[in-house]
Amino acid sequence: MKLKLTAVPQPVNSGVPFNDSSTGWMSNGNCRNYPPATFFPSDGVGVDRARAICAGCPVQARCLDYALDERIEHGVWGGCSERERRRILKRRALAG
Numbered sequence: 298m299k300l301k302l303t304a305v306p307q308p309v310n311s312g313v314p315f316n317d318s319s320t321g322w323m324s325n326g327n328c329r330n331y332p333p334a335t336f337f338p339s340d341g342v343g344v345d346r347a348r349a350i351c352a353g354c355p356v357q358a359r360c361l362d363y364a365l366d367e368r369i370e371h372g373v374w375g376g377c378s379e380r381e382r383r384r385i386l387k388r389r390a391l392a393g
């Protein structure tokens with residue numbers, strides 16, 4: 298029996314960023330090069346360390362928007378701590 302191939306399988310990691318989902322931008326974040334725990338710090342020093350990594354991130358604005366839209370409560374996202382994001386959301390709510 299002869300098999301007919303109709304599609305060429307794609308490699309799992311082709312090196313091309315996966316952008317077909319609402320979180321595809323994450324593959325371009327600076328945090329991909331650090332342990333996830335770096336972005337869930339337990340003190341202010343850790344928050345500052347995470348913020349410094351976020352500061353040079355090419356998807357920082359998208360990351361912050363995502364965290365705000367999804368109401369993510371924990372960790373540093375888009376260069377903002379949990380407290381900073383709560384303040385932003387409060388300001389937005391007050392602004393109507």
Ligand code: SF4
Nearest residue numbers: 326328351354360375
């Ligand atoms: S802004 Fe920070 S948390 Fe968001 S993708 Fe970039 S490095 Fe990761």
